[in-house]
Amino acid sequence: MSTYSGPQTLIYQADPAALHHVKKVRESMHGSLKPYINRKVRIQTIDGVTHEGFISGIDEGHLYLTVTVAASSTTTTTTRGFYNPYYPPYPPYYPVNPIGNVILPLVLYNLLAISLL
Secondary structure, rough: OOOOOOOOOOOOOOOOOHOOOHHHHHHHHHEEEEEHHOEEEEEEEEOEEEEEEEEEEEEEOOOEEEEEEEOOOOOOOOOOOOOOOOOOOOOOOOOOOOOOOEEEEEEHEEEEEEEOO
């Protein structure tokens, strides 16, 4: 809850027709993707980025894709996060998984094409 009582300026408001269309697309995708959970797919976003992995779940607005992450030859770890400055960010203080599976959340209305592999 905001406690700011000054003047507020509207920056953006979605067009009601576009909002209705996005909701219909989201509902349609949710229904059509549900039978393909745990299947290997290739997904292309509207920005042209392609991902391959297994659909691990879907909810009202997101598709969760399990992808395999491999360590590159130039780096030994692929950790990300915020660490306590008094402890070094490496084992045994923080677990590091340079090779393994991660879940990539994707927004449903940002997907262009999904194909089974």
